[in-house]
Amino acid sequence: MNALAQTPGSVEAEVREIGRRARAAAERLALASSDAKRQGLAAAAETLRADMGRIIEANRRDMEAAGELSAPMRDRLLLDEKRVRGMADGVAIVADLPDPVGEVTARWTRPNGLVIERVRVPLGVIGIIYESRPNVTADAASLCIKAGNAAILRGGSESFHSSAAILASFRRGLAAAGLPEDAAQSIPTRDRAAVGAMLRLTDFIDVIVPRGGKGLIARVIEESRIPVLKHLDGNCHVYVHAAADLATARAVVMNAKMRRTSVCGAAESLLCDRAVAETHLKPILADLIAAGCEIRGDAETRQLEPRARPATEEDWTTEYLDAILAVRVVDGLEQAIDHVNRLGSHHTDSILTEDEAAAQKFLAEVDSAIVLHNASTQFADGGEFGFGAEIGISTGKLHARGPVGAAELTSYKYAVHGTGQVRP
Numbered sequence: 001m002n003a004l005a006q007t008p009g010s011v012e013a014e015v016r017e018i019g020r021r022a023r024a025a026a027e028r029l030a031l032a033s034s035d036a037k038r039q040g041l042a043a044a045a046e047t048l049r050a051d052m053g054r055i056i057e058a059n060r061r062d063m064e065a066a067g068e069l070s071a072p073m074r075d076r077l078l079l080d081e082k083r084v085r086g087m088a089d090g091v092a093i094v095a096d097l098p099d100p101v102g103e104v105t106a107r108w109t110r111p112n113g114l115v116i117e118r119v120r121v122p123l124g125v126i127g128i129i130y131e132s133r134p135n136v137t138a139d140a141a142s143l144c145i146k147a148g149n150a151a152i153l154r155g156g157s158e159s160f161h162s163s164a165a166i167l168a169s170f171r172r173g174l175a176a177a178g179l180p181e182d183a184a185q186s187i188p189t190r191d192r193a194a195v196g197a198m199l200r201l202t203d204f205i206d207v208i209v210p211r212g213g214k215g216l217i218a219r220v221i222e223e224s225r226i227p228v229l230k231h232l233d234g235n236c237h238v239y240v241h242a243a244a245d246l247a248t249a250r251a252v253v254m255n256a257k258m259r260r261t262s263v264c265g266a267a268e269s270l271l272c273d274r275a276v277a278e279t280h281l282k283p284i285l286a287d288l289i290a291a292g293c294e295i296r297g298d299a300e301t302r303q304l305e306p307r308a309r310p311a312t313e314e315d316w317t318t319e320y321l322d323a324i325l326a327v328r329v330v331d332g333l334e335q336a337i338d339h340v341n342r343l344g345s346h347h348t349d350s351i352l353t354e355d356e357a358a359a360q361k362f363l364a365e366v367d368s369a370i371v372l373h374n375a376s377t378q379f380a381d382g383g384e385f386g387f388g389a390e391i392g393i394s395t396g397k398l399h400a401r402g403p404v405g406a407a408e409l410t411s412y413k414y415a416v417h418g419t420g421q422v423r424p
Contacts, residue, residue, distance in 0.1 A: 011189060015197035018152055018185050019204030022125045025182035026150035030122045034099035036179060041095035041142050044173030048088035048138060051169040055084050058165035059134065066158055072262035072321045076132040077159055087135045087166070093388035094142040100407040101148045115417040120410040122148030124206035127198050128391065129154045129220060131212035134162035139382075139389035140209070141170055141184040147409035150183045152205065154198060156212070157190040164188070199224040209404070211392045229400060231392035233319040234264035235345040236377040239336045239362070240284070241353035242275040248374060249352045253284050255376040256350065258291050262321050264393060265348050265380030269316060269326045271336045277304060277329050285327065293323045300329040316343045333358050337365050344368065346395045348380040369395050369402040 029037075048055070059079040066074055079087075106118040126149050128140045137153055144151035155163035163186065171181045187194045199208060202225050209229045210220040220228055238256050240249050256267035272281040277300065285295055285305040295301070296315045297308035308327065315326040316339075330336045340349050350372040351362040359373040370380050370393070380403070382390020387405030394400045400408035 011191050011193045012197045014189075015187060015194055015201060016204070018187065019125065019201045021182040022150040022152050022185055023204045025180040026122065026125050026148075028180050029145065029150060029183050030101070030124075030148045032148065032179065034101075036177070037099065037146060037148070038095045040174045040177035040179035041091055041145060042173075043177040044138075044142065044170045045088045045092035045095065047169045047173035047176070048084065048091060048166065051165070051172075052081060052084045055079060055162065055165045055169065056081070058161040059159075061161045062134075062159055069158065070322065073132055073158075075260070075262045076321075077134065077162070079134060079162055083135065087138045090135075090383060090389040091138055091142040091170075093383070094146050094406065097146060097388050097406060099146065100410050103407075105412065112421050113419055114421055117415045117417070118412050119415050120407070121413050123409055123411055125150045125152065125204055126391075126409065127152045127154070127201070127205040127208045127226070129195055129198065129208065129210045129212070129216065131156035131216060132159060134159040134166060136211060136391075137163045137166040137186075138170055140391045141167070143387075143389055143391050143404075143406050143409055145174070145179070145183055146406040149409055150180075150185075152185050152187065152198065154187040154194060160190055195219070196223060199226060202226055209391055227399075229392070229394055229404065230396045231264075231404075232347065232395040233345050234266065234347040234380070234393070235268050235317060235319050235343070236265060236347055236380070237269045237271060237340050237344055237349040238267045238377060239271040239330075239340070239349070239351045240273060240276065240280050241333065241336075241351055241355060241358050241362075242273040243355035243358060244273075244276065244280060244352040245354055246280050246283070249280055250284055250287055252350070252352055252374065252376050254287055254291065256378055257288060257293060257325050258323065259376070259378050261323050263378065263381075264319075265378045266321065267325065267350075267377045268318065268320055269328070269339075269344070271328055271330050271339060272301075273333075273336070274300070274329050274331055281305075281327075281329070288325060291323075293325055295325055295327055297327040298329060301327045317345075319345065333361060337362060340366050340368070347393060348372070348377045350375060350377050369393060 103120045130136045211231045295308035296311040302308045346368045348370040363371045382403035390403040
């Protein structure tokens with residue numbers, strides 16, 4: 001991948017040219033058959049597998065340059081054989097998913113005989129701006145293409161070589177199957193001016209999807225002249241209710257926090273009902289500390305577990321992406337729901353209980369994109385939802401919410417069938 005010249009004018013011009021090519025590719029892709037898209041993505045999955053060594057070598061260059069990154073961020077950046085194989089498998093799964101384009105989501109007949117259908121159509125050109133995780137390159141490109149969209153990708157500087165290698169392999173697969181290579185393009189520069197140029201490209205980009213930290217999201221929301229599908233931080237909660245089964249609670253909390261601390265679905269806050277703090281919270285915290293997790297707790301938590309550090313107000317709103325957990329004892333279901341809605345990020349939150357009524361109240365009243373009952377927050381993932389992959393977890397309420405898969409990357413239009421009706 002060639003780097004762009006680092007002058008604002010040249011960056012702007014190059015981004016505009018990428019947008020022009022993406023628009024042309026999107027027009028072709030919108031008319032591509034379901035079978036053509038399936039074959040293109042299947043071929044892309046095969047080229048990713050075939051190019052595994054090249055991709056891992058490119059990732060090695062990024063890892064060598066990532067000395068300043070924290071351990072969790074290095075984990076997000078790392079690609080090994082298992083992760084590249086998983087990335088390719090995800091593309092293959094997307095290939096075999098039902099094609100959302102052309103799906104009739106509603107159909108009705110008016111009294112005058114007009115038959116009205118609501119039909120899914122592609123959004124057009126989607127700009128994706130993301131940080132750290134290079135696998136987003138393949139996930140985002142495959143979902144966009146499945147939904148008949150062209151993708152313009154701008155990955156983080158830390159994953160520059162990895163993302164470039166993944167995209168080169170992916171484009172080779174598209175071309176082999178006769179789909180336009182320009183349906184998946186990247187911005188070939190680390191220059192931050194490229195982000196601004198994308199956010200102003202209103203005549204070529206239809207939707208911007210940012211995926212990263214608060215700084216990136218804030219910049220995109222502030223500067224974008226294009227509609228934004230937001231993926232905010234994952235301050236995810238697990239609430240141990242008074243009727244929680246202890247064995248279930250210990251297993252789920254451990255998985256939610258420690259399976260992978262660097263993913264957006266990792267639990268960052270633990271709430272425990274005062275009624276079971278002595279019986280449930282003490283062993284849960286002992287498990288976590290033994291696994292290397294730092295506990296930051298309120299006064300009652302620290303009485304139960306002296307090794308816990310005092311929690312500050314900032315801890316209740318922090319996405320650590322690390323082996324750190326904020327812990328609070330609450331007076332019951334109402335207080336737990338209030339805490340999650342006030343201090344959470346509306347991403348993913350779970351209740352652990354054997355009380356079905358309490359579970360239903362939590363699921364109904366917690367205002368988050370994903371709510372769970374007796375399950376780990378780490379299921380907040382498009383693949384786990386059966387989407388094959390995801391372009392992010394949307395925490396907004398307009399257009400799409402939760403894991404954004406291929407169907408969420410479509411809009412719709414109305415097809416109206418008549419027999420010569422005229423309006424009186």
